[in-house]
Amino acid sequence: MSKLCSGRVVIVTGAARGIGRAHALAFAQEGAHVVVNDYGVSADGTGSSSGPASDVVAEIEALGGTAVANFDDVASWDGAERLVATAVETFGRLDVLVNNAGFLRDRMLVNLGEDEWDAVIRVHLKGHFAPLRHASAHWRSVAKSGTLPDARVINTSSGAGLQGSVGQSNYTAAKAGIAGLTLVAAAELARYGVTVNAIAPAARTRMTEQTFATTMAAPAEGFDAMAPENVSPLVVWLGSAESRDVTGRMFEVDGGRICVADGWRPGPTMTKSARWSPSELTPVIKDLLAEAPSPVPVYGA
Known part of the structure; x- marks a missing residue:
């Protein structure tokens, strides 16, 4: 039987551990050739090592799959270009880019330092943009x-x-930026035969081990609802030919749940044929908010 991604060439960033590792193995099991990218940093983004990515390549090869390691920093312009070149030069093509790499430097807003802001925005937001930019140029x-x-x-x-x-x-700011980037990229790249979607996963990884220190209640005996492997089937499907009509979408995924997220869209509206004055807006805004659904609470609020 033909596998879902037979012969497809896939880049997975941050693929040495957690969700990224699960993606790389899942794609390989479905017949893909995988570029396992990981800079080998610690949980807070410091240091680097080639060992973790090489270990995943060895796992894939032990299962009979084909993979190559790449150790570039995805938030480096030149590193992202080399990453795309690794796929094309090794396997002759590129079919799928999975942007996954990231780390955390959590602090309450009043304690957050400029370096902690810059580092997280860089690895998540620029670390999505740079590989996407070079992959897009290749596909164009x-x-x-x-x-x-x-x-x-x-x-x-x-x-x-x-x-x-x-x-x-x-x-939060970086991940919200990624959601917006996904919408724009989906609109711009459709003409080149490229779909762009995003996931909002929840799983137990190095980044979330404190949050998910205990396993969620399992809906079925023996099912680990917070295992990172639960996220990968959707990502593999989105990387396959089966998903060619799906683009510009956000999927929440955790355990056995897949949800199409319903993003910002126009809601209750009031219009008049002249400029509003500030003094008349109190009843207008109150009426609009009364018609609008309540926002989903902020996590941890």
């Missing part, structure tokens, strides 16, 4: 040569990016 070149790609981008946002999270203003 392929399309202009006369062969329309059947390519996929899967970005990684978060419930924090959709709803906010106390103590994570830097992470």
Whole structure:
């Protein structure tokens, strides 16, 4: 039987541990050739090591799959370019980019330092943009040569990016930016045969081990609802040919749950044929808010 991603070439960033590792193994099990990218940093983004990515490549090869390690920093412009080149030069093509890499530096807003803000915005937001930019240029070149790609981008946002999270203003801002970037990229890249979607996963990883120190109540005996492997089936499907009609979407995924997130859209509206004055807005705003649904609470509020 043909596997869902047979022959497809997939880049997974931050693929040495947690959700990224689960993605890389799941794609390999479905027949994909995988570029396992990881800079090998600690949980707070310090240090680097080639060992973790190499270990995942060895795991994939032990299962009979094909993979190559890449150790570039995805938030480096040149590093992201080398990452895309690794896929094309090793396997002759690129079909799927899974942007997953990231780390946390959590603090309450009044204690958050500039370096902690910059570091998290850099690895999450620029670390999504830079690989996406270089992959997009590759796919545009392929399309202009006369062969329309059947390519996929899967970005990684978060419930924090959709709803906010106390103590994570830097992470929340980055993940919200990724959600917006996904919408724009989906609109711009459709002409080149590229779909762009995002996930907001919840799973037990190095970044969430304190939050998910205990397993959620399992709906079925033996099911670990917070295992990172629960997230990967959706990502593999989004990377397959089956998803070519799906783009510009955000999916929340955790345990056995998949939810299509319903983002910002126009709600209750009041209009008049002249400029409003501040003094008349009190009843107007009260009426509008009375018609609008209550916002989803910020995590940790």
